Amino acid sequence: MAEMTTSQEVEFAPELPPHGPVVWLRENLFQNVMSGVMSVISVLVVVVAVRGLLAWMFNPRRRWDAVTFNMKLMMVMAYPADQLWRVWLSVFVVIALVSASLAVWKVGGKAEPRHVGRTFMTIGGTLVFIALVSPFSTSGKGLWAGAGALFFIVGWTLRTRLGERAKKPLIPVLGLVTVAFGLIVVALWTVKVPWPLKEGDFQIIVFEPIAMSTRIPWTMLFFGGIVAYLAVKVFAKSRDGRRIRASLTGLWVLSFPTVVFILLRNPQVDVNRGVTWYLPTFIGFSVVGWFVLTAVSKNAKNELGRVIAGVLLIAAVTSFVFPMEFLIRFLLMALAAFAFLTPTFGGVGPNQRKLLYAWVFSAGTIVLSVWLTLNASGIDVPGESYLGGLMLTIVLAVLAVVLSIPIGILMALGRTSTMPIFRLLSTVYIELVRGVPLITWLLIAFIMLPVAMPDGVTLSGVMKAVGAMTFFNGAYLAENIRGGLQSISVGQKEASRALGMSTIQETVFITLPQAIRAVLPALVGQVIATFKDTSLVTIVSLFDFLHIARVVIPSQSNPFVFKGSITVTLVFAAFVYWLFTFAFSRMSLRIEKKLGVGER
Amino acid sequence: MRKRLAVLFAVLALVAAACGSGEAEEETTTTADDAVAPAQDTGGSTLAAVQARGQLICGVSGTAVGFSETDAQGNTTGFDADFCRAIAAAVLGDANAVLFKSLTSAERFEALKNNAIDVLVRNTTWTQSRDTDIGMQFVATTYYDGQQLMANPANLPAINAGSTLADIDGATVCTNAGTTTEKNITEGALVNNVSITLETVEIFPEAMEKFRAGSCDIVTTDGSGLFGERSAAIQAGEEGAESWVIFPASPISKEPLGPVVRQGDDQWFDIVQWTVFATFIADEHGVTSANVNDMMNSTPELSRLFGGEGELQTSMGLSADAFLQVIAQVGNYGEIFERNLTGPLNLQREGSFNMQWFDGGLIYAPPAR
Amino acid sequence: MTVEVRQHAKTPLWRNVTVLKWTAQIFILMVVGGLFLVLASTALRNFERADVSFGWGWLSDPPGVQIREGIDLHPDSGARALLVGIVNTFRIAISGIVAATILGTLLGIGRLSSNWIVKKISTVYVETFRNVPLLVLIFFWSALAITLPGLTEEDVGTYFFKASNRGFAFAWIFPNGGFWPWLLIVAVGLFAARYVARRRRKYQDDTGRPGHSGRYSLATLILFSTVGWFAWPLLGFMQPVFGAIESLVDSMPAVIIPTVIGLGAIAASVAWIRNFFESRRTPAGFGKITDDDWFRVIFAGVSGIAVAYLAFTIGGFTLEATTGEVLSVAELLRTGMGNFFGGLATSFSTQNANQVIEGVRSGGPLVFERPIVELRGSIGVPNYGTSGMVLTIPFFAIWIGVTLYAASFIAEIVRGGVLAVPLGQTEAAKAVGLKRGQLLRMIILPQAFRIILPPMGNQYLNLAKNTSLGLAVAYADIVAIGTTLLNQTGQSLPVVVVWMSFFITVSLSISAIVNYYNRKMQLVER
Structure with missing residues (x-):
């Protein structure tokens, strides 16, 4: 019956060029002799490579139990087990934010069943191919081939039954992603993983289900993500989209410090000191700043405003000469910056009020963050830092990227500036840093930097690594941003001048946004490179993800020995790195397309 | 004009802010991120700094089988790690008040010199140049080791337990870079007039990996490390690991391993040294963590050592019962040895130089009086 | 109505833009310089306190170490050891650049190929290799290479190519007497x-x-x-x-x-x-x-x-x-x-x-040598002899690592370059009647080359710097040898100075060469 309708449809359809597997083969693999030879060679290479890889992976001699047994070590290092809920909560924060963003920005869209079907068929075909060339036992082959066939049939159905209907039902991409995520969660409950066991003097490998402490949180995260998505969707329906997007962006910005400095650190807050010192400081600076900024913005066009700002700046700079609380120095610095930016962002009326609110908010943020970071960590771990494993890798990457952005922008502006000494200094910095490999900078930071620190200051390994990576990354960012700055036509500058903008206004409102937008793809590439570069800290013996995989696990002897497992752990590490960078590059590609950037 | 002026100042402000905040960040995060005050001497006294901090910062390897390794929970365990704990027990009364800092062999001395650590217990060989040259001081020998070589007879049938350095002509030898072993084997080959290919790797597990694969004919490092690796391989059920030959019978070098402190702080030197000696003396008299409270007054010497009589320890700035805490919380030398080396790795103390002096070994502490 | 004539008063010094600009710049220069001075003096004081004195004597002292591979396995001075490291760095960098360029260009063209499977393989390759940290790749190749079969006594003989867990040996051309x-x-x-x-x-x-x-x-x-x-x-x-x-x-x-x-x-x-x-x-x-x-x-x-x-x-x-x-x-x-x-x-x-090398056909300025497997030493360990080209496992790991990694980036650059040539050029060339080969050689590639040159130069620079990861697999490059010397002598500052001057010289030279070609290749606009 169904076939009949199909054939009927075909009858009325316009004349299609001939298609079918043979035609496809001729057109895509055997256009000419050369192409045919290359195809045959390529197929042989693929068969050998896949077969070799599978044979290696599923060899019973591979110690995959080294990975499963040390999974917690690889992820969070020595983070105490009874506090692990903090880590899970952090992951939840990220997943909830991702879900909320997906709901608000309406990323994803819908896909035609034809395309989805093709993807399914590709997956199914790959699985069947693997089953055919694999060195598995017959039952193993059957399992893989069966799974492949299932995928293939689903894909085929989607393609022919739904895809060729007159009114094609569209499949939401997010739904597919959810299903994939769900399948992984189901796998957590069903799959058994290798686990080491002592039998007399020897170790054996048994297969055990994944621990409850892993699968329950993931299941909860899965449903939590769905709930967050739906909730935000309902919430956002009747509200101003711009405001929601802005607050979500704010949450993203806040999430990192919240997770790293509050959630994961669990600071032991000293309330007494907060009331006697931090609160009065905050109030004092807010009030004083309020009056100063009001005065400055009233006199924005006068000499007096400049003089006040100048005096503030001098006070802020000299505060670094005298011993005093860092908080005061920070606040003075921030106030001076605000005073100088008043002519640019302030003025009178609502603008002035906005500036004053912004000042109070900034002062509050500074006081609060200094207060929280100066409290001792409540997480007691045996080691230098509460960060380790994959957690450390991610934090290193994020910190290096975030901290290097201001350096990159400043140095790019310096290098394109008309003032020769600024230009010379930034050029020297950029060329010097880029000329020397990161590993050398890391060695310098670990061997030389501590010696150059004054008495009373020691840098932890994480800080040294972050410092070196920020220093290094800043130079690369600067070069990228400089490319963007140079791509902006002179007309833009002239136009902003004609509107009476100051140099700062021109830079902040006209040049920089366009420059950064123009080089966004390059900046994303730099972020990915930084993430990969974090692996270098293993050479200076920081316990990051790679270090644990490469050094720590192969040198364990208690309670289990994982000698000769180094290749296994390395492959696992490579896979995790690949997963992160690949996902990130795909995501950035999508955003780039949506924003239409990078098309100059 | 005014605009330019403002711009000028703003740039100034920005740059100054950048410089300032950079500096500030370092300092704030020092105390914040790690909740550890620097290992800085308050007026040159490491003891005062440690007591003020409430924690001992101990430099270890973190990846040396049996000596200091990282377990699946992230804790540092091992022979060296236990001596760190012993020092913490003596100084702070709490064996767990230790912060282990994993160091590569390249940065260990710099870390000590830079005050980044209080004491270095990272199977470091006591040599003349290290003791005299670069601003540090060896305290005592906790483990008498010696460099040996290991070969797999399956690949190298000519080697047996009686072989010497003269018998390795033509072999490829693996060891880790930047250690005394590298220099020893180079010199040893020169002296014996044999030609070897020396392959250095960054970390010892990699050398073992190459040895397993047959890419290296021979690996060489301290004998303890070789015995540890072999017994771990046997436990892991590796084929042929029982037949790996460790030779020559008398090591090719003397490798006395022990803690290192910074030069110039005699009080701290004394504390670390006598903590080590206390574990020796307790071992000598059979005082263990189980019976120390019963035996602490059994002889006058023990009584003095454990603070039952006199105030010997207070002259070092420690509490009188400091060494009682060491033995009670960590154990004596024999216990530390048994727990970390004999138990898991089957590394025998009997017959080695690490026996007490009256049993033919070299473990000998001056009397406590 | 009166016209007010404004008198231009002389700008006071403190509002003179030139003066202010220079004051600010000199101020910043002094701040930066001061920061350096503070750091340097602290470092010097700390070194003095720790009784460490720096000098350059280690350059002429015998280093007391043996080097795995290079032009001199038993260097008699620190400077000589560093030279061995520098030569080793160049060996990797140059051979890596050549190989990565060839492979990357092939892959880049492969991604544009009309052959489906070639296109897919190239895509999978690029997506795999550029998304994994280079260091992981290097470790992986090193770990993989040592699982190759070992050499046994049956292997003794002469070969054109031989792979084993001792390394890779193949026949190669070497300079002989009269080469120069x-x-x-x-x-x-x-x-x-x-x-x-x-x-x-x-x-x-x-x-x-x-x-x-x-x-x-x-x-x-x-x-x-x-x-x-x-x-x-x-x-x-x-x-x-x-x-x-x-x-x-x-x-x-x-x-x-x-x-x-x-x-x-x-x-x-x-x-x-x-x-x-x-x-x-x-x-x-x-x-x-x-x-x-x-x-x-x-x-x-x-x-x-x-x-x-x-x-x-x-x-x-x-x-x-x-x-x-x-x-x-x-x-x-x-x-x-x-x-x-x-x-x-x-x-x-x-x-x-x-000059005749034993066992090798010789004569003329160049000789062709084949590798041999021989029994070495008194205990007869099978290993490669001295003739032919022998790549050790560390060399192989770092070389294949940087090559495969850089090739994935070069492929993208080449692909982008070819795609950036306007379609009109192809059409025009076809209209003139150029054949496919001619089209590629005379129209597409010259224009694509101009576009890909600057990013390619950056990739070469990255590759040259990435060779420093040889440290991780103990390949005796300048960083690894520097680290060894630093360990043996404790002279950290001088070694760091040597590293920095070496890498800055190399990178400035490469960027100078690329800039020169770039200027030469650029269309003269307006």
């Missing part, structure tokens, strides 16, 4: 070929008949190479010339070197300043000289004097070896120059013609 004179003749041949090509092209332009310039110039080059192969001993007369230069250099006082360098630097800066002013001279007198120009002039002058000063201070700086030998840097330089000419003299000597 022959190369000189070939270089002359290159110039001759260029001349011939130009003549033939002119002929084509003049007459309209095909000039076959490529064939003619190739023939010229082959002629020169062939003749040079047999005729190189004729250049033997240069041996005494170089020998004379060597003895001349050895006999000159060492102080000449810093003097020449210093005077040269000052002369160069004076010349630059004079040229600069010349270039600003207009018929109406001097053109406007901006802040920037003044800065350039001052900078040029100051750097000339600084270089001269440094040449003298460093030149007079003495190095003391533990052997008691005291040499100044200038003397070392003189010895080095002398050795260089001495080496040239030796390589031009006709006595080297009979």
Whole structure:
């Protein structure tokens, strides 16, 4: 019956060029002799490579139990087990934010069943191919081939039954992603993983289900993500989209410090000191700043405003000469910056009020963050830092990227500036840093930097690594941003001048946004490179993800020995790195397309 | 004009802010991120700094089988790690008040010199140049080791337990870079007039990996490390690991391993040294963590050592019962040895130089009086 | 209505833009300089407190270590060991750049291929390799390579190619006695070929008949190479010339070197300043000289004097070896120059013609060698012999790592470059009747090349710097050897200085070369 309708449809359809597997083969693999030879060679290479890889992976001699047994070590290092809920909560924060963003920005869209079907068929075909060339036992082959066939049939159905209907039902991409995520969660409950066991003097490998402490949180995260998505969707329906997007962006910005400095650190807050010192400081600076900024913005066009700002700046700079609380120095610095930016962002009326609110908010943020970071960590771990494993890798990457952005922008502006000494200094910095490999900078930071620190200051390994990576990354960012700055036509500058903008206004409102937008793809590439570069800290013996995989696990002897497992752990590490960078590059590609950037 | 002026100042402000905040960040995060005050001497006294901090910062390897390794929970365990704990027990009364800092062999001395650590217990060989040259001081020998070589007879049938350095002509030898072993084997080959290919790797597990694969004919490092690796391989059920030959019978070098402190702080030197000696003396008299409270007054010497009589320890700035805490919380030398080396790795103390002096070994502490 | 005439008052000093601009700049310069001074003085004080003194004696001291591979396995001085490391770094960097360019170009074109499976394989390759950290790749290849089968006694023999867990050995061409004179003749041949090509092209332009310039110039080059192969001993007369230069250099006082360098630097800066002013001279007198120009002039002058000063201070700086030998840097330089000419003299000597490496077909300036597997030493360990090209496992790991990694980026650059050539160019070329090969060779690639050159240069730079990861698999490059020397001697600061100067020199050279070609290739716009 169904076939009949199909054939009927075909009858009325316009004349299609001939298609079918043979035609496809001729057109895509055997256009000419050369192409045919290359195809045959390529197929042989693929068969050998896949077969070799599978044979290696599923060899019973591979110690995959080294990975499963040390999974917690690889992820969070020595983070105490009874506090692990903090880590899970952090992951939840990220997943909830991702879900909320997906709901608000309406990323994803819908896909035609034809395309989805093709993807399914590709997956199914790959699985069947693997089953055919694999060195598995017959039952193993059957399992893989069966799974492949299932995928293939689903894909085929989607393609022919739904895809060729007159009114094609569209499949939401997010739904597919959810299903994939769900399948992984189901796998957590069903799959058994290798686990080491002592039998007399020897170790054996048994297969055990994944621990409850892993699968329950993931299941909860899965449903939590769905709930967050739906909730935000309902919430956002009747509200101003711009405001929601802005607050979500704010949450993203806040999430990192919240997770790293509050959630994961669990600071032991000293309330007494907060009331006697931090609160009065905050109030004092807010009030004083309020009056100063009001005065400055009233006199924005006068000499007096400049003089006040100048005096503030001098006070802020000299505060670094005298011993005093860092908080005061920070606040003075921030106030001076605000005073100088008043002519640019302030003025009178609502603008002035906005500036004053912004000042109070900034002062509050500074006081609060200094207060929280100066409290001792409540997480007691045996080691230098509460960060380790994959957690450390991610934090290193994020910190290096975030901290290097201001350096990159400043140095790019310096290098394109008309003032020769600024230009010379930034050029020297950029060329010097880029000329020397990161590993050398890391060695310098670990061997030389501590010696150059004054008495009373020691840098932890994480800080040294972050410092070196920020220093290094800043130079690369600067070069990228400089490319963007140079791509902006002179007309833009002239136009902003004609509107009476100051140099700062021109830079902040006209040049920089366009420059950064123009080089966004390059900046994303730099972020990915930084993430990969974090692996270098293993050479200076920081316990990051790679270090644990490469050094720590192969040198364990208690309670289990994982000698000769180094290749296994390395492959696992490579896979995790690949997963992160690949996902990130795909995501950035999508955003780039949506924003239409990078098309100059 | 005014605009330019403002711009000028703003740039100034920005740059100054950048410089300032950079500096500030370092300092704030020092105390914040790690909740550890620097290992800085308050007026040159490491003891005062440690007591003020409430924690001992101990430099270890973190990846040396049996000596200091990282377990699946992230804790540092091992022979060296236990001596760190012993020092913490003596100084702070709490064996767990230790912060282990994993160091590569390249940065260990710099870390000590830079005050980044209080004491270095990272199977470091006591040599003349290290003791005299670069601003540090060896305290005592906790483990008498010696460099040996290991070969797999399956690949190298000519080697047996009686072989010497003269018998390795033509072999490829693996060891880790930047250690005394590298220099020893180079010199040893020169002296014996044999030609070897020396392959250095960054970390010892990699050398073992190459040895397993047959890419290296021979690996060489301290004998303890070789015995540890072999017994771990046997436990892991590796084929042929029982037949790996460790030779020559008398090591090719003397490798006395022990803690290192910074030069110039005699009080701290004394504390670390006598903590080590206390574990020796307790071992000598059979005082263990189980019976120390019963035996602490059994002889006058023990009584003095454990603070039952006199105030010997207070002259070092420690509490009188400091060494009682060491033995009670960590154990004596024999216990530390048994727990970390004999138990898991089957590394025998009997017959080695690490026996007490009256049993033919070299473990000998001056009397406590 | 009155017109108010504004009097321009003289701008007060504190509101003069020029003054303020320079005050700010000098202030920042002082802040940065001050920061450096503070850090340096703290470091010096801390070193003093720890009884550490830095010097350069370790450069001439024997390092007491054996190196796994390189031009000298038992270096007799620290400087020599560093040289081995530098050569090893270059070996990886150059061979890696060549291999990555070839592989990357193939992959980039493969991604645009009409062959489905080739396209897919190229895509999977690129997506896999550029998303995994290079360090992981290097470790992985190293771990994989040592699982190759080992060498046994049955393997003894001669091979064209042999892979084992001792490394990879293959037949290769090596320079022999007479190589350098022959190369000189070939270089002359290159110039001759260029001349011939130009003549033939002119002929084509003049007459309209095909000039076959490529064939003619190739023939010229082959002629020169062939003749040079047999005729190189004729250049033997240069041996005494170089020998004379060597003895001349050895006999000159060492102080000449810093003097020449210093005077040269000052002369160069004076010349630059004079040229600069010349270039600003207009018929109406001097053109406007901006802040920037003044800065350039001052900078040029100051750097000339600084270089001269440094040449003298460093030149007079003495190095003391533990052997008691005291040499100044200038003397070392003189010895080095002398050795260089001495080496040239030796390589031009006709006595080297009979240099025959055992077991190898020889004769002529180049020899073709095949690797052998032999039983080494008294216990007979099967291993590669000294002939042929033998790549160790660390070399292989780092080489394949950087090559595969860089190739994935180069593939993307090539693909982007080809795609960036406007479609109209292809269509126009087809309309003119060019064949597919000609289209690619004459239209697409030259234009794509211009686009891909700058990012390609960056990739080469990255590759060169990435070779420093050899440290992780203990490949004896400059960083690894530096680390070893640092461990053995404790001289951290000097070693760091050596590293930085080496890498900055290399990267500046590469970017200079790329910039030169870039300028040459760029279309002249407007």
